[in-house]
Amino acid sequence: MTKADIKAASQPTAKDASEILAAYKASSVEDPLALADAMFADGKLDAAAVFYEKVVADARYAKDKDWAQLQLANCQAAKNPAAAAEGYRKLLSEFPSSPWRPLASARLQLIEWHSANNIPTLLAGQNKGSANQ
Numbered sequence: 001m002t003k004a005d006i007k008a009a010s011q012p013t014a015k016d017a018s019e020i021l022a023a024y025k026a027s028s029v030e031d032p033l034a035l036a037d038a039m040f041a042d043g044k045l046d047a048a049a050v051f052y053e054k055v056v057a058d059a060r061y062a063k064d065k066d067w068a069q070l071q072l073a074n075c076q077a078a079k080n081p082a083a084a085a086e087g088y089r090k091l092l093s094e095f096p097s098s099p100w101r102p103l104a105s106a107r108l109q110l111i112e113w114h115s116a117n118n119i120p121t122l123l124a125g126q127n128k129g130s131a132n133q
Contacts (some may be wrong), residue, residue, distance in 0.1 A: 032054045032061075036048045036049075036068070037071070039051065040075065048075050049075040052072035052075060053072060056069055066098035069091045069095070070088075070100045073086075077111070081111045088107055088108035091104040
């Protein structure tokens with residue numbers, strides 16, 4: 001998949017992960033991490049999650065798995081804070097030397113605090129258009 005394909009896949013015409021997967025079979029995507037990052041930056045969190053999951057599950061991406069795990073949890077934070085919390089916990093337990101640990105820990109604490117105090121999560125509105133979340 002070329003950079004042009006990634007750009008085309010992140011255009012507004014692709015509305016959800018199923019459309020993207022219909023256009024690009026996950027197994028044929030040359031760089032699922034780049035595609036996931038582009039979709040995340042474009043606010044297509046459900047679609048990005050599909051490709052972050054592929055990166056996390058594929059041994060070829062060992063050096064990027066911690067980033068992909070963080071981003072997968074970030075994709076889930078707005079719609080499913082419990083799943084996001086599990087994703088942050090997974091990063092903390094499986095990647096002890098990851099530079100993303102402080103961010104995962106902070107986001108996990110925020111989700112847990114919101115849950116304990118019966119407050120809707122503030123993470124819901126933070127994932128629009130920024131890949132640094």
